[in-house]
Amino acid sequence: MKTLRHFLIVITIFSCTNTITAQKIKPKKVKENMQRVADWQIANFEGLYSGHKKPHHPLDWTNAALYVGMVKWAAMAEDDRYYSWLRNIGETNEWQLYKRKYHADDHAVGQMYVDLFRKYKDEKMIAPTKEQFNFLMFHPSKSALNWGTPYHQDRWNWCDALFMSPPVWAKLYRITGEKKYLDFMMAEFKASTDFLFDKEENLYYRDERYFDKLDNGTKVFWSRGNGWVFAGLVNIMNELEPNSEEYMYFLNIYKKMAEKLITIQTPKGHWAMSLLGQEFYPTPETSGSSFYVYGLAWGINNGILDKETYEPAVKKGWNAMVSHITKDGMLGYVQPIGAAPGKAWPDKTEVYGTGAFLSAGSEVYKLYGGE
Template identity: 65%
Template sequence: MNLLFGKIFTIFFLICCISLQMPNAQAQKASKQEVFNSMQKVADWQIENFWEAGHGRRVHEPTNWTNGALYVGMMKWANLSDDPAYTDFLTGIGEKTEWKLGSRLGRYHADEHTVGQMYLELYRKSGEEKMLEPTQKHLDFIIYHPAQTSLHWNTPFHQDRWNWCDALFMSPPVWAKLSKITGDEKYLDFMVKEYKATTDYLFDKKESLYYRDDNYFSALDNGTKVFWSRGNGWVFAGLTNIIAELEPGTSEYKYFVKLFKKMAKRLKELQTADGYWAMSLLGAEFYPTPETSGTGFFTYGFAWGINNGILDKDDYEAVVWKGWNALQECVTEDGMLGYVQPIGAAPGQAWPDRTEVYGVGAYLCAGTEIYKMAQ
């Protein structure tokens, strides 16, 4: 009798343990209309406030990397919504900048290339050469005058190469898009060579995460290694934008997909119970404040991976919906996305009434893929 009771108790205990895990597997799912409405509200708020400072942000130059990241998400939203007003907004930016990449930090700096992602996507829609030519000439110059600098941070002209992880979102997708559009593999070859050099330098093979730059190789934060959420979000989202331009089965495709899957596996383990990723990925207990830019980019990457058959839906769908639901908690009634960590290079602080354009870009990227998943 005691043996039978023991078996029954064990089974009951196991059922309870499984039940405790069910909320993660049964994360609340939104309808397509709900996702669409949320994206529209956030996009409209951002456009309305684009030229005005406030909510913790200043007005950035149109070619600034912050805006470049916004345009990536806004371009995806423009294509999804099929409302010409959003494409017109982006085209107006291109006309204002004369379709040139940024120049404030120098010709080689990855941040100045970010806006090129929007230019090339608009070129795909219209075929107007003026949208393509300045970017192509800019990258041609770099190919024929490549930077000879070291990846070490404390060396001259070090940011002429991609020696900080943010750069892997800013510049490589531009090279991949240009290669696909023109059919010229020299752009892809250059990008892959430089990307591998950066990854060999900044990627921690044990954690499957990127250091922001070599200043963090030996740094500790509350006793944990410092892997910045948004920094890794830049990489994870950037990988999707690269892979989308590659031919399946090629060596380049296999390389980037393998890296993407490694990061996905680790990032899944690091998502917090409330759906966010902490600003310091290994130090969630020390950074309990929600943060939406890293969370937005991670959610986008996971959803894109599922939609494109790279990540298994059964393994990762709950991660996506938890991330999306967490983001929804940070959108105000009028459409402002809060809890965006300000410009920086390491874990820090975020506030409910502070936003930034790159956070909105991440949100719109995520929403575009979530819309495809929604019923």
């Protein structure tokens, strides 16, 4: 089995040398592209670019995913206007999480709140999040993880949730030192992984509905869904001590996914919307793919992934993502809101795609020499 995996990795590396995406990556250009995309997104924050009828609420998960990447860009930018933009969102909404108390999607904005708290040291930025999470610990959901059972999304029974809520718990643990946040998160994350993770493919099903489904004869592993998980693993590990038992748990999953991902990257540099079915989904998709670039670049930067093996996939992926930025700075080919492989278009985008791209850029910048 190890010999087969090594062979697949070698073949993938060889395919990454094609001339389409062989351009050299320069840190200055990475920042320029990040700023173009960030500025376009802020200017079009309430725009309708993928078919929804009205702008997303500022605290919705879609925007929360944008903020995760925007915070990373704000730390790289040469002025504080991006921090000011984010802070204004928090202040306008009184630093509240969104409307559903248990639902992971409505926790996601807490990631931005904690990151701003780290910069400004203003306790009011995280007080509502701490209060709500303390309530959840003492009133945990008893729902089963099976799809369709009563209150089933009160727990993390769909893979997107592993990006939305767990990093907030990890961040609260890091800033408070109170292990209760980490313990709760670990128990729920393990339950979700035991339920959703396919040990043969080292990928996550989106939810129970896809366990037995086949799409053109292949198992259905949604690209953005696994992108949510892969980026979420990174965002959790960033908050943990590298030698801790908890870190090693996440690292084990991360390495398995990383090894799989470079064997299924498409020749054009993106990842197919159905990860095992690139023959049937040739259209580029930039949200899931950006998350993979982010996670792989992070692994190289932190000495976890072998650079010689994984860097070609990062280079190919980043160049592919940049090729889908319009002249105005819009990131195209972002699949609209969904739960499964579908379609994407060059003139359609979404805020979470921008967030994924900015996250990717933050690590690509470091990988190619940015300070």
